[in-house]
Amino acid sequence: MATVAEQPQIRPWSMARVIIASSAGTTFEWYDFFIFGSLAPVISKVFFAGLDPTPALIAALALFAAGFAFRPLGALIFGVVGDKLGRKGAFLITVSLMGAATFLIGFLPTYAQAGSTAAALLIILRILQGIALGGEYGGAAIYVAEHARHDKRGAATGWIQSSASFGLLAALLVIVATRTAIGEDAFAVWGWRIPFLVSAALLAISVWMRAKLAESPEFARIRAEDDLAHAPLRESFGKWRNLKRVLIAFFGIMCAQGAVWYFTFFYMQVFLEKSLGLPSQTKDLLLIVMTVASAPLYVYFGWLSDRLGRKPVMIGGMLLALSCIFRRRTGSRQRPIPSSSRRSSARRFSSTPVQVAARSSSIRSEPPSSSAPATSPSRHW
Amino acid sequence: MTKGINFLTRRSLDGRTYVIVGTERVPISGGEGLAAPDVKALKAKTADAISTELQEAGYPKSANPKRANITLLIVILLGFVVAATALYGPQAAALVEMFPTRIRYTAMSFPYHVGTGWVGGFLPVTSFALVAVTGNIFSGLWYAVVFTAISVIVALLFLKETSGRHLQQV
Numbered sequence: 001m002a003t004v005a006e007q008p009q010i011r012p013w014s015m016a017r018v019i020i021a022s023s024a025g026t027t028f029e030w031y032d033f034f035i036f037g038s039l040a041p042v043i044s045k046v047f048f049a050g051l052d053p054t055p056a057l058i059a060a061l062a063l064f065a066a067g068f069a070f071r072p073l074g075a076l077i078f079g080v081v082g083d084k085l086g087r088k089g090a091f092l093i094t095v096s097l098m099g100a101a102t103f104l105i106g107f108l109p110t111y112a113q114a115g116s117t118a119a120a121l122l123i124i125l126r127i128l129q130g131i132a133l134g135g136e137y138g139g140a141a142i143y144v145a146e147h148a149r150h151d152k153r154g155a156a157t158g159w160i161q162s163s164a165s166f167g168l169l170a171a172l173l174v175i176v177a178t179r180t181a182i183g184e185d186a187f188a189v190w191g192w193r194i195p196f197l198v199s200a201a202l203l204a205i206s207v208w209m210r211a212k213l214a215e216s217p218e219f220a221r222i223r224a225e226d227d228l229a230h231a232p233l234r235e236s237f238g239k240w241r242n243l244k245r246v247l248i249a250f251f252g253i254m255c256a257q258g259a260v261w262y263f264t265f266f267y268m269q270v271f272l273e274k275s276l277g278l279p280s281q282t283k284d285l286l287l288i289v290m291t292v293a294s295a296p297l298y299v300y301f302g303w304l305s306d307r308l309g310r311k312p313v314m315i316g317g318m319l320l321a322l323s324c325i326f327r328r329r330t331g332s333r334q335r336p337i338p339s340s341s342r343r344s345s346a347r348r349f350s351s352t353p354v355q356v357a358a359r360s361s362s363i364r365s366e367p368p369s370s371s372a373p374a375t376s377p378s379r380h381w
Numbered sequence: 382m383t384k385g386i387n388f389l390t391r392r393s394l395d396g397r398t399y400v401i402v403g404t405e406r407v408p409i410s411g412g413e414g415l416a417a418p419d420v421k422a423l424k425a426k427t428a429d430a431i432s433t434e435l436q437e438a439g440y441p442k443s444a445n446p447k448r449a450n451i452t453l454l455i456v457i458l459l460g461f462v463v464a465a466t467a468l469y470g471p472q473a474a475a476l477v478e479m480f481p482t483r484i485r486y487t488a489m490s491f492p493y494h495v496g497t498g499w500v501g502g503f504l505p506v507t508s509f510a511l512v513a514v515t516g517n518i519f520s521g522l523w524y525a526v527v528f529t530a531i532s533v534i535v536a537l538l539f540l541k542e543t544s545g546r547h548l549q550q551v
Binding site: 138255298 | 475
């Protein structure tokens with residue numbers, strides 16, 4: 001194929017600008033997402049004051065989950081926009097929508113001021129955040145990938161992947177700085193608004209950087225050739241050739257990706273604090289160490305996949321995750337935490353077992369033991 | 382409060398709910414018909430009773446930081462970090478290369494967000510629920526194991542290598 005040799009000629013600095021502008025936007029969106037998760041306990045007090053503390057926390061966590069639940073909807077909406085009108089337009093809209101929704105959360109009336117209207121407004125903004133994030137990621141990854149050289153695509157898009165770490169770090173830093181500066185009491189009353197309001201500055205930077213970018217060369221090419229899809233949804237999911245790839249992408253990559261990544265960066269916190277009984281400061285510190293260590297590794301493994309291939313690197317990651325999990329389950333000789341849950345407890349367990357006896361229906365619905373690790377959700381989830 | 386111990390769940394013979402530590406029984410009441418402050422008091426009282434029984438039976442109250450091998454813990458955690466980044470680092474390029482430019486945005490965004498939003502986003506809640514139902518603090522790990530194993534098999538059988546592919550040719 002003669003035409004294949006035509007590489008989009010991108011100068012190095014332009015490529016750096018493409019990567020920076022795209023990852024700045026995704027960093028900012030992850031920031032928005034993480035501050036909400038980290039502030040769940042405070043938010044539950046401010047917006048669900050009409051509920052008891054435990055249902056209020058559950059409501060706040062459910063709200064956090066609502067953000068996740070609506071992401072596929074955003075993916076469909078902005079996927080169509082991005083395929084029909086262009087990458088640039090789609091990811092300018094998503095970053096603006098995300099920023100506006102987050103900024104407005106900082107201005108919401110509290111339960112004390114507006115009653116359940118406040119909670120309803122919060123839920124709406126939260127859903128908008130989820131929809132925006134659903135459109136954002138694809139746009140940024142595609143935009144960078146469609147600019148990158150074929151043999152450097154993995155390394156270039158690795159930066160987009162690492163933006164999740166930068167966003168999480170920024171969120172932790174802003175929250176810790178605000179808490180330290182104004183104190184815990186003021187933070188609970190009005191200080192929680194600051195991390196949301198800070199997003200306005202991040203929004204301005206992201207929009208400014210992205211507005212200066214041109215359309216991706218690949219999209220410009222098919223637009224020039226009048227080869228745009230008229231019905232991207234029908235073409236993606238209605239044609240078996242494409243649907244098959246969607247299914248392989250989901251079952252072959254994304255199932256493991258969702259499970260391993262969220263296990264490592266979310267569930268691990270809960271596991272360390274609730275199940276292993278580590279102090280929450282130690283757990284926070286470990287989380288920061290993990291996040292900092294991970295940032296360069298995304299780019300490294302993206303680069304490695306340009307050399308060795310995507311498949312061996314990704315499958316290697318999946319197998320390593322499985323072996324780490326089984327090591328935790330079975331490696332009794334070398335357990336890091338000889339704690340309540342570990343050796344001493346295991347020995348004790350054989351002599352003095354703990355049982356929870358209940359009618360079978362209530363075993364399912366309410367674990368009655370207050371010592372069960374699962375009855376209280378982690379504050380930091 | 383004692384955290385993170387394994388427990389067995391079984392059917393109660395008389396239909397009432399107990400927490401049994403060795404031979405000691407702590408009855409659990411649902412607190413039906415009580416006012417909110419009374420329920421709270423009841424909860425605290427029950428938690429205390431369980432906590433006391435557990436400590437008398439020799440279960441330690443919480444992790445002893447001096448006995449924790451933080452170095453080994455960090456090594457294991459970094460193992461997970463390497464696994465997660467090896468999977469996530471190349472994944473954007475891999476998804477982009479799977480779909481033609483015409484439908485790329487739609488076709489890659491949807492599986493990505495079902496995977497991260499649903500499989501990933503609901504992982505903490507589901508894993509928690511598994512721990513609560515089974516009473517084993519490690520049973521929550523099965524959720525991650527099952528989904529990862531599915532991907533290993535499907536990727537090995539069906540995923541094509543796409544590295545270095547020209548996007549016009551997809």
